[in-house]
Amino acid sequence: MENNSGIPAAEVILDIRGLTKVFPGVKALDDVSLQVRRGSVHALIGENGAGKSTLIKILSGVYQATSGEFWFKGQKVHVEKPLDAQRLGLSVVHQEIKLVETLSVAENIFLGRPQCKSGLINWGAMRREARRMVEDLNIKLDVDMEVSRLSIAQKQIVEICKALSFNAELIIMDEPSATLTENELECLFDIIARLRSKGITVIYISHRMEEIFKVADSVSVLRDGKHIQTMPVAGIERSQLISLMVGREIGNEYPKLPARIGEVALRAEHLTNRKIHDVSFEVRHGEILGFAGLVGAGRTETVRAVFAADSLTEGSLYINGTPVKFHSVRDAIRHRIALIPEDRKEQGLVLGMSIKQNISMVDLNNVCVNGLLSGRKEQQLSIEMIEKLSIATPSEEKEVRQLSGGNQQKVVLAKWLAVDSDIVILDEPTRGIDVGAKAEIYRLIGMLAQQGKAVIMISSDMPELIGVCDRICVMREGTISGSMDREHFSQEAILDLAVS
Amino acid sequence: MVQNKARSGHLTLLHFFSDYVIIVPILLLIVIWTIIAPNFLTYNNFMNVLRQVSMVAILAAGQYFMICTGYIDFALGALVGLCGIIFAKAMVDWSLAPGLAAVVALMVGLLCELVSGTLVTNFQLPAFVATLGMMYIGRGLCYVITNSYPISKIPASVAWIGRGYIANAIPWPVAIMIGVYVIVTFVSKKTKFGRFVYATGGNREAAHLSGINVNLITKCSFLLGGLFSTLTAIILVSRLNSGQPSAGTGYEFQAVIACVMGGVSLAGGKGKAPGVILGAIFVGLLTNGMTLINVDSNWQQVVQGVVLILAITFDVYKQRRQASTR
């Protein structure tokens, strides 16, 4: 077989030859061939639904390819199940976190192959080993903690430890950074650098361009299931990469539409509960208010409390100046508040339902005729939203479970944009969304503000907050540590307030 | 981007079959029994099968809502017994008119399920525990109330429900079963409540954050369990012409079999009501054929157990495949 990547055969650790994967109605991968050099950090990029995760899942034995083959360490391999891949030395940190919620961190890291001494689990050794690995990542995490009590970012770290624990020669990370904040990201980059110095190969998937330039040696671009190009990262332009990925130029990455900032729409005073302490802020009609901070700083908890998803022990809320008290999420929705939650799988979607049914879920009255669900209206609504957010799917009837991660996120957005709210709260709305689609979403957010809605946006992506918001509140340890207006925005200032 | 829309059209037939896979084993059974059981393929026998399955099928409508919401109700069979006893006793001992007696029985059924539903939602008890407890309470009360003797001398005016025919051709229980499923199918497909049930069973947290009152929906599912238990109980009393304290024993499991065979996922949030009737018919055909060829009734139980395990294995396998495509 020809080797068109110019890498000497002896240095190729992974050689993918003509992989094709067909799902009903979708060709997720179309004759993909590419080589990965041993000991390099190889980035894989592409739009939502381009086939990145599918490729990874074939490599790791979750799916079987429709046709094609791949060679690992110079040998053609047959990977039928994830364990086969792990035995070969190929580990994956999947995009969707898969941990056993009821077990501890240590147990999850060594799941399936607990450390044993004469047939019994050697708890001491297992904990020690787990603790060493977590410390290796420079992270504070109690390895005895039950996983269900961890934040998403912490769970992600456990996933990484788990993959590392296999003594892998090739580690594939599918959007590991999507859930991490700047600090944690630095740790991740440290880890990756350390891995590379040990000669371990890393395949790195991310939608954040700056990361590609920071960590990767070479990059492969996928578009619509096809391999477009593989090239060294050195000497290539960001915009070049983006247009290869999207197939067209995208202008401004952070479009900012002009909006008229009006009266205060929502005012929160002294919000206090178990997780947050004396949080006060206000957001005006037409304004986009950002919430910055580290994971666990109480941003999600704050908006959940506003939305009555968590209870408040103290504090009051005012909408358009009138005091309100919500007894349930329904109350909040009735007062025209929308909350797009951070965890699409657990909180945003009913995975087993179709796109259509997820989109119409919040206000079924929208799709009712005479009090009964109308299939036609529901279809119209969902097609409209699918088009508005360019969700890549063969049909609105598709189960959301089968969509790519980014497209699932778009369904969550669609679901909430389908109801016309006055106050829109978005918790990490662009997590896992590609550059092109991100710009679309910023434009949508801008349009919401233009229509006079008050927008609150939580994000761990600082350039995004700086690009999109009118004002930013920074949270630290459950309280607001400061806020600033657009003209004073800077990464340093925000970080300063976030870490004290 | 709704890519290639035309495709959805020609997939409908395929969808129909993947939704109602159960049709295949049903046809298979019919062929097999026709060959080996001499009296199988007659109109009378067919109506007989339908009448036999109708009660479990009606009860299965209650189980269907429960399973869709994400639970299994073990108390339904016991409630069939209890509501039947109350219905019979109200007519025989308290001389209430049948209509009124039915209302009293319904109240008891709803009350029991309201208790289970409240325990599961407001007190966050596992449904397994709450409904199992209710099963023992219900069955125990059957024997306490009747002193373990059946209640006989049921007024002749209720005989039609269990034993009558419409136009001398279609047994009343069968007609009621069909009516129930027309309504249940309509409710689950066309009403907001139906959609809420699926959403709640599919992902409680996401449903809650979408403003769905998941506790209320759960309680309503329990109440529907009470409603269908009572309906089943009334038909059964009329059919047996007595209130038997042991009536409905094991029905809850047969209802689960019917649901699972009919493609309702035990994981919740998924299932089509018409499938449940088909599931019940499958079980009915299986038993009927075995009876016709004189299979011992104890062995029939063994076969039912095997079928249940196979059906659930199939369901689990399907879910596993879906989970791996996450």
Ligand SMILES: Nc1ncnc2c1ncn2[C@@H]1O[C@H](COP(=O)(O)OP(=O)(O)OP(=O)(O)O)[C@@H](O)[C@H]1O
């Ligand atoms: N199990 C499945 N069944 C049917 N279609 C699927 C399945 N898994 C993925 N697809 C489809 O295959 C295509 C590629 O999906 P994939 O998850 O590989 O995208 P991706 O590049 O990882 O995108 P993202 O950046 O959004 O994670 C998508 O159109 C998706 O809808």
Ligand SMILES: [Mg+2]
């Ligand atoms: Mg992906």
